[in-house]
Amino acid sequence: MKHPDDSGIAHGGPAQSPATTPAPPPAVVSFAGLELPAEVLRTLDGLGMREPFPIQAATLPDALKGRDVLGRGRTGSGKTLAFGLPLLTRTAGRRAEPKQPLALILVPTRELAQQVTEALAPYAEALRLRMAAVVGGMSIGRQIAALRQGAEVVVATPGRLHDLIERNACRLGRVKITVLDEADQMCDLGFLPQVVDVLDQVRPDGQRMLFSATLDRDVDQLVRRYLHDPVVHSVDPSAGTVTTMEHHVLVVHGPDRYAVTTEIAARDGRVLLFLDTKHAVDQLTRHLRASGVHAGALHSGKSQPQRTRTLAQFKNGQITVLVATNVAARGLHVDDLDLVVNVDPPTDPKDYVHRAGRTARAGESGCVVTLVLAGQRRETSRMMAEAGIEPTVTKVRSGEAALSRITGAKAPSGTPLDGGPAVPRPKNTNTPFRGLGTSKDTSRGAGGKSRKAGEARKLAEARKAALVRRNG
Secondary structure, X not given: OOOHHHOOOOOXXXXXXXXXXXXXXXXXXXXXXXXXXXXXXXXXXXXXXOOOOHXXXXXXXXXXXXXXXXXXXXXXXXXXXXXXXXXXXXXXXXXXXOOEOOEEEEOOOXXXXXXXXXXXXXXXXXOXXXXXXXXXXXXHHHHHHHHHHOOOEEEEOHHHHHHHHHOOOOOOOOOOEXXXXXXXXXXXXXXXXXXXXXXXHOOOXXXXXXXXXXXXXXXXXXXXXXXXXXXXXXXXXXXXXXXXXXXXEEEOOHHHHHHHHHHHHOOOOOEEEEOOOHHHHHHHHHHHHHOOXXXXXXXXXXXXXXXXXXXXXXXXXXXXXXXXXXHHOOOOOOOOOOEEEEOOOOOOHHHHHHHHOOOOHHHOOEEEEEEEOHHHHHHHHHHHHHOOOOOEEEEOOOOOHHHHHHHOOOOOOOXXXXXXXXXXXXXXXXXXXOOOOOEOOHHHHHHHHHHHHHHHHHHHHHHHHHHHHHOO
């Protein structure tokens, strides 16, 4: 538990801020030792939660007193209850007017909004508080209706909240408690102007809490402008340095990368595959399903109902492979997810930290694998060093024992899940690699050359025949 400048946070901590107060070590050993309502304690007990996680033990006493809090804990460390329980406790007993919530939780993604809402719902219900989720991709009419009926607590993404404010469907003047979850990502994604606009509208004398797995300089301007004498808590190592997490870099031969990815996806147990683009995600997902692997795609091009359904199927085991862009790098909690694979290596150390944080959650073990080509090794090594990671580096080929030992990889069944012809198992050939899921169409290329050769041959024969005719 340290000031951000001496907490060892990778990627550069906030500049020294005179308005921050380092916090003393937590002394809380149980939820019962906190000033929580009896209804909340009964709910916690009913859910089997008796001892707070370190980030909760550190922040709850200050947050329950109404202090501004700047908290950093690794993903999966329990940040949602760390800000959610005091927010609900301090809002209990008050009633919201139509369109005028009393507490606001701002998050960067729809998935995180949904997860936060679900996690806090039992406690809100116990305290008779109404919650509303306000996110893009869902019916804005229903969200307007929920706000009109009155919701004490709103969980929102910045874009949709901005739209509702513009329509005069939501007014923030009575919001007394404001939480920014994954504050650094909201800055990274370009939400900073909307976040500033929101913080300018909530009550200036209210409580503000900023939580994230990383607190870097992007967040510092928000801290300086909007938090009043905040208590700073940094209790866990970042996701990249969790001791229960293994990190591997697998150096693959270019033409073999698709086969390696397919065999990893065919393993027993769930796996999360990260790629850079929506197109690559869709392409790999189609290939995996045609190879007999139960895979689903998740990216921002999918509708919210599609994204929600795919996540539910991944969590309940209907699909065992989630192929995703960085939209799944935050806010995704899946129990017993022990393998994350960067098919496309991230270039930003923060992206690595948050992708990695999908596994080894809440003290469990996990493995993070990054596939690199020989030409990517230097850049990937630099990125991982900045993230504080020292991975085990191994050269692998598809079908090798080392690949199976590290990832559990095995050959796919080859039986298509959606009909159509079976896809032949990717082979380790010397065909030039042209991107995941694509290959140079050698048959077309050869065919083109053959046609040109044939045409040249026919032209030569015609000229020869004409010459013979002229010469009698």
